[in-house]
Amino acid sequence: MREKLLLIMIVFLWGWVAAGQADFITKDEYARMLYQNPRGIGCDKCHGKHGEGMVLSSFIKDGQIVELRAPKINNIPIKRFYNSFEKKSNLMPVYFLTDKEKAYLYYYLTKTNEKERIVSDVN
């Protein structure tokens, strides 16, 4: 009986600690998670890990190679960033993000990324 009680207490405590840790994510981590999983397809799937832009697909039309691209979004003005969610697009999905979430996404793209800028960002 005693062991059982102890076991329950340990499980309870462990759960409590784990839950506490889940709460304790940094601003940078939250921003990155939102970018990768914004209640819909991750922005990274089209715009790249750091918002550097990506070629989504290419095809040949009239003998020319046509590239379908998601643009670079880690160096655009904040107003343009916010406005882009109001526009209708044939390619980019519609997201239902709060202003706070958009702010975090913008923060991720412009601030946290500065540390890990990659070569493809140069173009």
Ligand code: HEC
């Ligand atoms: C399925 C691919 C796809 C996904 C996923 C996607 N986008 Fe886009 N996005 C595009 C394309 C393509 C454009 C270029 C404009 C157009 O065709 O609508 C674009 C345009 C933009 C622009 C405007 C860029 C400019 O220069 O004005 C912003 C900002 C943007 N996306 C941010 C995001 C964010 C933030 C997310 C995640 C919440 C996201 N996108 C998810 C494909 C995508």
